[in-house]
Every structure is written in C-alpha cells, then in structure tokens.
Amino acid sequence: MMDERGIAVDHSTAYRWVRKLLPIFEKTFRKHKLPVGKSWRMDESYIRIKGEWKYLYRAVDKAGDTIDFLLRARRDKVAARRFFEKAIAHNGAPETVTIDKSGSNLAALNAVNADRETPIKVRQIKYLNNIVEQNHRAIKRRTRPMLGFKDFHSARVILGGIEVMHMIRKGQMKCVGKDPLSASRKFYSFVI
Template sequence: MLLCVRWYVAYSLSLRNLEEMLAERDIGVDHSTVHRWVIKLVPLLEKTFRKHKRPVGTSWRVDETYVKVKGLWKYLYRAVDKAGNTIDFLFRARRDKAAARRFFEKAIGQHGSPETVTIDKSGSNLAALHAINAERETAIKVRQVKYLNNIVEQDHRAYQTHHPADAGVQGL
C-alpha cells in the first residue's frame, strides 16, 4: 500500500497505471482504492516527513523572477539561506503585495520565522514584510540591498528569458 502511494506521489503515474502495475504482481486492487489510500496516507506522510526536515537558516535571501510555464508567464518567488539552499518557493500569476505576502506566510508557516530577510528593491516584497511585521511581536529585520541577494539572483540566470511586458529589462 505505501509503495503504491509513493509511486503515485513521486512519479507521473495515473491511478489506472498503478492498478495495472499491481495486477501484474497478482495484487487485485481497484484504482478507486488506490485513490482512497492516497487521500488517507499523504497527509500522514507529509506530517511525518516535516518532523525530520533539515533546519533552515535564520537569514533568508528572497527574490522573484519570471518563468514560462505551459506557455504562460508566472512569477517564481524563492527564498534561500546563506549557503544557497532553497528554503521555499511559490509560483504566482502576479508580482504584487498579495503574492509576496502569500509567499512569506507559506515559508514562515513551514520553516519558522527568520531573523533577517534580504530582498532587492522590490516594493511589493517590502510592503508584504511590513504588513507581516505589523502583526508580529518580534519584527523580522528587512535588508533591502541588491548585492547581498547575489546567491539567489545568480541562480535565476538559468530560468530567465525576456518577458514580453518587460521589453529591454534584463531580469527583475
């Protein structure tokens, strides 16, 4: 049962593919049963894995870039620690305060609060962090220094191509 759920989560297999694979091993399971296993076990597995995740640093570098996903331009928000290890990421359709706030809330909810966040000159990231700090007892220190973000900025090079709306602009 667990192996079947793992295959479903890890690989792009359909429930019917899994039903066939199990049938080849003389295990008679309907695809709807596999689906029930997935619904029941995935939240339990996620909770267990989160207990064993590696800790992230308290100093984050955050940036966003745009990438084309299935023909549509999306913004990729990403946070890395001092060593360049990815803390979290989020795709959004817009680059605004609401998108930035959603990213920070998701990252903080899953990894705890950072002491310091370094961002570039993005007004939406700054506004989102100010809004989050307004609701907290201990504020997150915000550093808005473009060159301290080089770890995450350099990593975006592999993703970036020119966005049609930003003619003449080299990245974000």
C-alpha cells in the same frame, strides 16, 4: 527502465503519475527537511506557463539552502505576503530578510511585521541577493528544455518536484545512519 522489464508505459501515464505523486513526495520531504538559517535571501523568477510569464517566489538562507518556494500568477503584495506566510509557517521566522528593490516584497514584509511582536529586519540590498539569483539557475536549467508549461496546476506540481530534488541534492534532508547517502538513496529512503 520499464521497457527493460517488459512493461509498456505511455508518456501520458508517466505524466499522470507525476501529477498525482509529486505533491505526496513534497509533503513527505517537508517532514525530513533540515532546519534552515535565520538570514534569508528572497527573490522571484519568471516561468512561462501557457505563453504567459508567471512568478516563482523563492528564498534561500545565507548558506544557500532552499527555504521555500511558491508559484503565483501575479507579482504583487498579496502574492509576496502569501509566500512569506508559507515560508514562516514551514521554517520558523527569520531574523533578517534580504530582498531586491521590489516594492511589493517590501510592502508584504511590512504587513507581516505589523502582526508580529518582534519584527523581521528587512534589508533592500540587491547585491546581497546574488545567492538566490544564482540558485535560480538550477531551476531554469531544468525548466528551459521543457519549453514552458501548458497548465498552471501542472507547473506548480512539477516545479515542486524539481525543488524537492534540488533540496535533496543540496543535502537538506535528515539522514538516518552514519554513512552519507547519494541523492537517489535519500529519495528512496523517504518514499519507501
């Protein structure tokens, strides 16, 4: 597009724009995000960064809408608790959370429940987590051609952008007006 307009842009320039602007887009999108359901499905997926596996924590509600995501270096109680605290801070507390048989996720939810008046109901049924497992596919489809990431910070920023566009495509953004907008029009509506 830039070449058609007579503007020469190197790929490293576009990469710097992405690293600088995607966090701003993500922050702006959160202001326009629709509320999510109270029944969450949570799981983590693996992402290769600098030849090592890192963990992308993700949660969706029972309708399949993305609740939140967090990239962490380790898969432990601290990482899982950080994810739940972030998700609850941005989306409110759920009534139930369905997780797989991961002990760290259960320990993190028990730690979160220890600080709450009304505890969150925890279900450890791996087959009810198929919604989030299938939802990982959209992220993997975007990251697989990249052949992994070279930097943790860049991976976190780019994955945030991928997640935001995925949420826009799923219709998780408030729209002003009567006519439904395409994903690109929704993106431009909150960027401009």
